[in-house]
Structure formats: structure tokens, C-alpha cells
Amino acid sequence: MTNEFTNSDIKSQEFSANIPVPPSANVEKGELAIKFSNTSFWLPLDEATMRRVHHQPGILNDELNRRLEQNKQQAAEFLSKSLQLPNLALFAGSGTSLGAPKGPSMWDLWRTCMFVREENSGLESDTEQLHELAKAICSTVRYTTLESPNIEHFLSACDAYLTVYPEDEKVKSFLTSCKAKILKACSEFLTTGGADISAYTETIRKLARRRTRDPRLKVFTTNYDMCFETASSDLGMMVVDGFSYTRRRRFSGQYFNFDVVDRASEEPSFIQGVIQLYKLHGSVSWERQDGDVYEVQEPSPELACLIYPAKGKYQQAFIQPHLELLSRYLEFLRLPNACLLVSGFGFNDDHLSEPILSAIKANPSLKLIVCDYAAYDQINDTGSHYWKDLAFSGADVTFINASFKQLAGLIPNLAALSPAEQLGKDVQRLLSGDRA
Secondary structure, three states: OOOOOOHHHHHHHOOOOOOOOOOOOOOOOOOOEEEOOOOOOOEEOOHHHHHHHOOOOOOOOHHHHHHHHHHHHHHHHHHHHHOOOOEEEEEEOHHHHOOOOOOOOHHHHHHHHHEOOHHHHHOOOOHHHEOHHHHHHHHHOOOOOOOOOOHHHHHHHHHHHHHHOOOOHHHHHHHHHHHHHHHHHHHHOOOOOOOOOHHHHHHHHHHOOOOOOOOOEEEEEOOOOOHHHHHHHHHOOEEEOOEOOOOOOEEOHHHHHOOOEEOOOOOOEEOOOEEEEEEOOEEEEEEEEOOEEEEOOOOOOOOEEEOOOOOOHHHHHOOOOHHHHHHHHHHHHOOOOEEEEEEOOOOOOHHHHHHHHHHHHHOOOEEEEEEEOOHHHHHHHHOOHHHHHHHOOOOOEEEEEOOHHHHHHHOOOOOOOOHHHHHHHHHHHHHOOOOO
16 A cells, blocks of 8 residues: 555645655554545544554654644544534444443343352353353254344344233343343443543533534433433433423423523523434433333332334334434434534444445545544444445545544534634634635
8 A cells, every 4th residue: 555645635634735744554453543535544633642553662763743733633633524514413322432431232131130249250152151040041943043132132132022921021031130231230330430521521521612603512312221311410410311391201303493582681592512312223211101201219120211223223113202312313424514423333233233324325525524533444344334335435534533632622612713713723724725
């Protein structure tokens, strides 16, 4: 692979011809780097990554320091411009709750539901660690992918089985026990101490500081946990989540159309710091009662409102509240002048990944930024086909190799600029030759 810019790379990245390109190299998990749309190279964004990429131990020389600062400046300007588009949304997958927040991974949930106890982890294979009842249920519902299991796939298989054999109390009881363990695991890590949700707090604090005349920041998440609600509460921010503003909170799509205004002045004005939260796969605080969904402190496993994003997801997606939430998600992807920032999402859920892929092909004004702790590996090796489809689509897709916490540090403050400041920035951009 060449170490020089192609003409298209120069044009797409708006670099001047005298700036050298760092040598092509892989990017390792946890390193900080960015790959802009329609380019084949990654730009390091921190000193450690720069040193490894250039095989230079110790302190960076002046040339590499200069190039690192240029990379950081270009990334900051790109993010500042992209995240100030009128329609902005954050899409958070399960990866955002791993690491510092200490939330459970899909593998953790599988172990919690299916293994006898932690002490058995030294046995030869994962299959041998399953307790006997779990083995029997897997056989009954014909779940056979035990070499690389997924708890949500398994639960979906159980649900599908029960639609045909609803009287099977053995499967029904085991499914309920799994739901109880999932509810507990996705709740207690925030209350037992040690969970660090500062990345959530910093991210929504920065992204929600938008011009009040722009649409509210939308947050779509597949997570069951309460990280976004907790972070918003810590910041004193209001969340529009589709539930009523009554003592017994009931879900209805109409509440997403409501907003909060300050009527103390002569002319009512929207207050700052309000976000819209769409929990696409349900929540540990949702319970289904008599055909409606309510927010409760501790939902019972039998009535918990969860959706598994794998097998059988299409059937579940056509019942409320998931139909409403999915509709709002699809609606956003069609909006003009929109930016979708994705973090911690593996693109393993077809019903959420396919609309993104379709949107970047059909909506030319949609800007997509995908961030993952191992984005380079996802594109080049381990990821689903959507990673390659997005990377080589020719659309406006930028990738950032970073954890959610690292991404929070990269996001600039989006406080609205005054007209004079905005004019100054526009003039400076024109003088530098940037006419985008």
C-alpha cells in the first residue's frame, strides 16, 4: 500500500500537497485513530498510537509531533462541523456500557444464565460448563451454537419455541429465570458501587448543548440498563423518553412530540439540555401490564418488557412500544442535514444495521460517524459484513478507533456560537481554502 496521498484522498481530506501521509499500518484495539470517508489510511490521534505506527519509541520527534497536532486539529474541526448539523443523534450499543461502567457483556449474561457457577470456568470447553437443565433446554429449543453462544439468540429461540408449545412449563420457567438474572445483572452494576459513567455524562453534556432552535439531541440505544437516565439525572437534564409525566408513568408515542419551554419571559423559549431517549430493545425499568407499558422500580421477570435483537426480532418489533421506537429510528435516518454518531454497536442486528446501510445510500445529506474500541479489526477481520459494506460504500462514513470514554474526550463542546464568532470561523475557513 502506498504511503502517499492519492488525488482523491487529497481532495476528500482537504489536505495541502506538502503534508506527508503517515505510513500505512494497522490500528490495534484501544488505540486512538480516525479514518475519514473515502480514504484508506488511519490518522493517529494520540502520542502512544503515533509512536507505535511509526515505530518510534520514546519521545516523538518534531515532525511527528507536528503531524499529530494536525491530525488532532483536523479531527476536532470535522467533529465540530458534523455534530452541529441541525439533526443530531447518538446511537449507543452494548459496548458503551463495558469497561469503566462495568456493565455486563453478552458473554457475561450467557455465563450468568447458563453456567453452574464461576468455579467451573476451568473446564475444557464452554459446553461442559452448562448446567444440566441448561443443556436440556438448549436441546429442546434446538439451540446448537454452543461454541460461540449468544444469550439473546438463545432467549429468542425459547420465545419462538413457546409460540408453538405454549404449555411447556419447563422452558417457560427457565426463560423466566434467565430474564430475572438479566434484569439483575443490568441493574445492579449501577448501584453496587464502582461503576464509572463519566463517559455518558460527558458525552450528553457536550452533545446536548445545542442551539435551542435546532431539534433536540436524540439518543438511540439497544442497552437495557439505566446509564443514560442516571447520567442525565446527575447533570440535572430532562429526558423525553416516551412516558407520561404522571405519577404512574405509561408509555405512549405522543410524548416524544412534547417538549419543555420556559414561560417566565414574555416570549416562551425552549430550555437547554433536554434530550430524547429511545430504548430500542426495552429497559430494566419497563413492565407490560394489561396491554400497556409502564415504568416501574423492579419489573417482574414474567412481565419485563425486553426485546432480543436477533432471531425472532421482526415479530417482536411489530408490537408496542418497539414499533413506535423503531419507527422513530427509521424516521431520523431519512431526515436531511443529519448526523448519526454510533458507538459500541457491533452491527450484528439486521433490523438496525440494514436501515443505516440503506440510509447512507439513499440519503446523501446523512453524515455517519462510527466509533468502536476495535473499529480497524471490525472492518478488516472480525466484524459483520455491515462493517465492510459501510467502509467501502463510497458514502460519507467516518470511522474512529476509540472506546466510548475516548470518544467522549474527542467530542468538542457544542455551545452555540454567537453570530460574530460564526462569521469569524466562516471567514477563516474561506481564507484557508476550505469551502465545504
